[in-house]
Amino acid sequence: MSFNPVTPVPQVKGADLENNKLDSFRSFVASIVAEFSGISADNILAILEVPRNPEHGDIAIAVPRLRIQGNPAQIAQQWVEKFSPNEYITSCTATGHYLNFKINKLLLANILLDDIYKRKEKYGTNQSGAGKKALVEFSSPNIAKPFHAGHLRSTIIGNFVKNVHDANGWETIGLNYLGDWGKQYGLLAVGFEKYGSEEDLLNNPIKHLYDVYVKINEDADKNETINDQARAYFKKMEEGDEAALSLWKKFRNLSIEKYKDTYARLNINFDIYSGESQVSNESINRALEILKEKKMLQESDGALIIDLNQYKLDVAVVQKKDGTTLYITRDIGAAIERYEKYKFDAMYYLVASQQDLHLKQLFKILELMGIEWVGRCKHTNFGMVSGMSTRKGTAVFLDDILEQTKESMHEVMKQNEKKYSQVENPDKVADIIGISAVMIQDMAAKRIRNYAFNWNRMFSFEGDTGPYLQYAHARLCSIERNCGFGINPNIDISLLSEKSALDLIDMVAQYPDFVKGALNTLEPCTIVTYAMKLSHTISVALETLWVVGQKEHKVAEARLLMYWASRITLGNALKLLGLKPLERM
Numbered sequence: 258m259s260f261n262p263v264t265p266v267p268q269v270k271g272a273d274l275e276n277n278k279l280d281s282f283r284s285f286v287a288s289i290v291a292e293f294s295g296i297s298a299d300n301i302l303a304i305l306e307v308p309r310n311p312e313h314g315d316i317a318i319a320v321p322r323l324r325i326q327g328n329p330a331q332i333a334q335q336w337v338e339k340f341s342p343n344e345y346i347t348s349c350t351a352t353g354h355y356l357n358f359k360i361n362k363l364l365l366a367n368i369l370l371d372d373i374y375k376r377k378e379k380y381g382t383n384q385s386g387a388g389k390k391a392l393v394e395f396s397s398p399n400i401a402k403p404f405h406a407g408h409l410r411s412t413i414i415g416n417f418v419k420n421v422h423d424a425n426g427w428e429t430i431g432l433n434y435l436g437d438w439g440k441q442y443g444l445l446a447v448g449f450e451k452y453g454s455e456e457d458l459l460n461n462p463i464k465h466l467y468d469v470y471v472k473i474n475e476d477a478d479k480n481e482t483i484n485d486q487a488r489a490y491f492k493k494m495e496e497g498d499e500a501a502l503s504l505w506k507k508f509r510n511l512s513i514e515k516y517k518d519t520y521a522r523l524n525i526n527f528d529i530y531s532g533e534s535q536v537s538n539e540s541i542n543r544a545l546e547i548l549k550e551k552k553m554l555q556e557s558d559g560a561l562i563i564d565l566n567q568y569k570l571d572v573a574v575v576q577k578k579d580g581t582t583l584y585i586t587r588d589i590g591a592a593i594e595r596y597e598k599y600k601f602d603a604m605y606y607l608v609a610s611q612q613d614l615h616l617k618q619l620f621k622i623l624e625l626m627g628i629e630w631v632g633r634c635k636h637t638n639f640g641m642v643s644g645m646s647t648r649k650g651t652a653v654f655l656d657d658i659l660e661q662t663k664e665s666m667h668e669v670m671k672q673n674e675k676k677y678s679q680v681e682n683p684d685k686v687a688d689i690i691g692i693s694a695v696m697i698q699d700m701a702a703k704r705i706r707n708y709a710f711n712w713n714r715m716f717s718f719e720g721d722t723g724p725y726l727q728y729a730h731a732r733l734c735s736i737e738r739n740c741g742f743g744i745n746p747n748i749d750i751s752l753l754s755e756k757s758a759l760d761l762i763d764m765v766a767q768y769p770d771f772v773k774g775a776l777n778t779l780e781p782c783t784i785v786t787y788a789m790k791l792s793h794t795i796s797v798a799l800e801t802l803w804v805v806g807q808k809e810h811k812v813a814e815a816r817l818l819m820y821w822a823s824r825i826t827l828g829n830a831l832k833l834l835g836l837k838p839l840e841r842m
């Protein structure tokens with residue numbers, strides 16, 4: 258092949274030559290500028306940019322950022338004169354105080370397609386987190402209460418946070434911290450005696466427990482003795498009373514089984530189902546001891562509180578008058594238990610921004626207790642969703658939302674009769690596209706932004722939607738199926754020299770940067786935007802660069818390899834986001 262490079266790539270610290278093929282080109286630029294400026298290539302690598310105007314080049318550096326004596330624009334000019342091209346870097350020009358470099362795109366194409374051919378599903382990943390462990394706590398619904406939009410966002414974004422760590426070489430543990438403890442479970446038990454049905458419980462535990470909970474809450478509003486019974490019941494549970502616990506265990510286990518099915522539909526599974534109930538009395542008492550020793554506890558009306566006003570964090574109640582624990586107390590115990598068990602390097606709490614204060618209090622209390630790993634705990638928050646209800650009314654169950662989504666998607670699909678008749682398993686496909694629509698709508702903007710759930714917009718096959726991404730993927734799969742020949746890695750790269758081919762290769766080459774960048778921001782929108790741009794670039798290329806209908810077989814083969822690599826990359830991005838890429842739709 259004519260584009261196999263012979264010049265060895267300079268070793269620059271911070272460049273990941275194995276996992277990021279653009280880094281080879283960046284290493285050359287960094288070394289060239291290092292020679293000109295006398296500054297170390299490692300430092301230069303870190304400040305390389307992509308020119309805003311692609312006409313200017315592929316890699317740029319703002320000379321002022323090097324902080325050297327003299328007029329930056331003049332210096333840039335002098336360096337341009339000194340530059341001599343090599344196999345990797347073909348030109349160097351100056352625009353004001355910017356120095357711009359062009360890279361050998363066909364060489365990039367050659368190295369890149371080779372790499373993707375070898376790595377396939379692994380393309381884009383790196384090992385920067387090898388040896389590190391991340392605990393990701395996400396979803397965490399409350400038993401017998403609605404699985405609301407906040408839980409759905411926690412589930413979707415949390416799964417992404419976990420995937421991003423996996424892709425960057427971390428070991429990850431996904432943990433679901435169920436809301437399964439507290440006085441309300443005493444109330445639920447009292448309600449079950451009155452309104453419960455074994456049969457309904459087995460059939461649909463989540464819905465039945467919710468119904469019972471609503472009814473008994475209404476009763477409790479009218480009759481205070483019911484609340485007393487609930488408190489008494491919960492106290493027995495906290496004391497470990499077997500009879501009280503066995504009913505609650507049944508509620509919990511059946512609910513988890515049901516949740517597992519729904520999570521499977523979303524392509525999510527948890528390594529651990531934990532929950533507030535699983536925090537041991539022992540670790541809570543130990544924490545309370547430390548708090549007492551550090552003189553942080555105050556009594557107020559028989560309850561124990563921590564005054565955090567000097568940190569502008571209000572007051573945290575850690576023990577009730579009757580000696581029972583609270584949400585925050587269990588979180589303190591849970592954090593300590595998790596660290597002892599997993600010795601994580603990072604722990605993420607995927608919780609809505611409504612609980613910002615709660616998590617700030619938690620982290621502050623841990624810090625005041627003298628816990629040195631508190632810096633590893635991070636609250637990954639997000640804004641609210643409004644209008645997430647089924648067409649019939651307010652949906653409180655995740656299953657209802659997914660059912661409604663599937664049905665609506667199914668209707669959209671039926672509008673195109675011809676295509677619809679070719680889909681083998683329309684129900685399943687509608688489910689996957691529907692879920693993709695919900696997920697992409699959720700991840701399309703910065704996490705912290707609130708958004709309104711929009712049934713109509715998210716199902717469109719045009720614009721920035723989940724169906725659009727799935728369609729781009731399925732379209733490439735169909736080309737692979739229908740072109741009549743297979744993938745050949747030994748193509749003549751020079752047959753890919755059209756602008757739209759080179760643009761596509763450029764997009765594909767950037768994917769590892771996005772995987773790496775997502776680890777810092779934990780913003781799924783960065784990957785959504787990337788996937789949209791990639792899909793768009795694919796569709797531009799497909800307008801003129803055909804595979805099927807291309808007479809010259811060698812050209813068709815070269816293009817097929819390029820589209821195949823694009824499809825692998827798009828599929829990897831969709832999987833990173835938690836979607837199941839569709840092969841047909």
Ligand SMILES: NC(=[NH2+])NCCC[C@H](N)C(=O)O
Binds near residue numbers: 397398399436606608
């Ligand atoms: N460690 C935590 N506090 N995690 C968040 C749990 C969310 C809680 N179950 C809720 O629905 O509001």
